[in-house]
Amino acid sequence: MPSGLSMQSGSDSKRHRVLPVPKAVANLRTFEPDSSTVSDIIPSPNFGERNKGRQPDMIVLHYTGMPDVEGALARLCTAGTEVSAHYVVLEDGRIVQCVPEAKRAWHAGVSSWAGEDDINSCSIGIEIINRGHDWGYPEYPLRQIAAVIALCRGIMLRRKVPAHRVLGHSDVAPARKKDPGEKFPWHSLANSGVGHWVTPAPIVRGESLMLGTISDAVLSMQQALAKYGYGVPLNGKYDAATMEVVTAFQRHFRPARFDGVADHSTLSTLQALLASLPPEGTTVASK
Numbered sequence: 001m002p003s004g005l006s007m008q009s010g011s012d013s014k015r016h017r018v019l020p021v022p023k024a025v026a027n028l029r030t031f032e033p034d035s036s037t038v039s040d041i042i043p044s045p046n047f048g049e050r051n052k053g054r055q056p057d058m059i060v061l062h063y064t065g066m067p068d069v070e071g072a073l074a075r076l077c078t079a080g081t082e083v084s085a086h087y088v089v090l091e092d093g094r095i096v097q098c099v100p101e102a103k104r105a106w107h108a109g110v111s112s113w114a115g116e117d118d119i120n121s122c123s124i125g126i127e128i129i130n131r132g133h134d135w136g137y138p139e140y141p142l143r144q145i146a147a148v149i150a151l152c153r154g155i156m157l158r159r160k161v162p163a164h165r166v167l168g169h170s171d172v173a174p175a176r177k178k179d180p181g182e183k184f185p186w187h188s189l190a191n192s193g194v195g196h197w198v199t200p201a202p203i204v205r206g207e208s209l210m211l212g213t214i215s216d217a218v219l220s221m222q223q224a225l226a227k228y229g230y231g232v233p234l235n236g237k238y239d240a241a242t243m244e245v246v247t248a249f250q251r252h253f254r255p256a257r258f259d260g261v262a263d264h265s266t267l268s269t270l271q272a273l274l275a276s277l278p279p280e281g282t283t284v285a286s287k
């Protein structure tokens with residue numbers, strides 16, 4: 001834990017800040033937290049209005065991918081960086097809110113899911129402090145994961161977010177993003193009702209679809225990935241874009257191997273997920 005940060009929570013922490021607040025944002029107006037799990041408000045100027053009043057019914061989880069907490073908070077809360085998130089979850093489990101849930105935070109970038117491409121308008125963005133793949137990619141501490149679960153459960157309840165619409169940044173932007181990555185314990189979240197999960201099918205020897213394959217089987221796989229929500233070409237060609245989507249799928253749902261090769265385990269895990277969606281699960285909620 002970086003020096004200068006100490007454990008403190010409750011309403012006092014808003015008056016006596018325990019977090020270093022980036023200078024550039026010290027004068028922004030504060031707001032009431034949307035979640036009782038929030039210990040600090042650090043307002044970010046980086047947000048707008050949700051398009052056409054779209055109400056959020058999705059949660060997108062990220063890692064910050066930066067060497068330290070202060071740098072990550074400064075980036076998310078300083079004007080001009082054009083990035084933000086509604087929440088930041090620290091390694092010690094404290095939760096900072098930066099943007100009110102009613103507003104459109106700028107966390108997803110170019111992305112798509114289930115036919116929608118303005119993911120920022122339909123989602124709540126949660127940044128989880130973790131240095132990420134470029135800085136050694138440490139394990140997520142248990143108390144941090146417990147905090148993510150508590151935060152997500154509240155949002156799901158208040159916003160009627162279905163479990164299968166709690167996703168990773170890499171799910172909605174597979175060509176650009178790896179976060180929160182293969183070490184993120186989606187199975188633990190699912191044990192608490194957060195996110196959609198089936199036990200991955202075991203990895204066995206056998207035929208696989210891979211980069212370069214052109215076949216009806218590739219098209220069927222692309223259709224299945226699209227039905228689940230992924231933005232994927234529907235051309236029957238196992239091209240680079242398709243491989244990126246398969247890799248993103250594996251990081252989330254079959255993290256024991258994420259090589260972009262669609263083996264039997266990958267395909268049957270995908271089928272099991274589709275089969276266990278709620279009946280209305282594959283359509284975008286009409287809001």
Ligand SMILES: [Zn+2]
Pocket residue numbers: 061062063107169177179
């Ligand atoms: Zn991200």
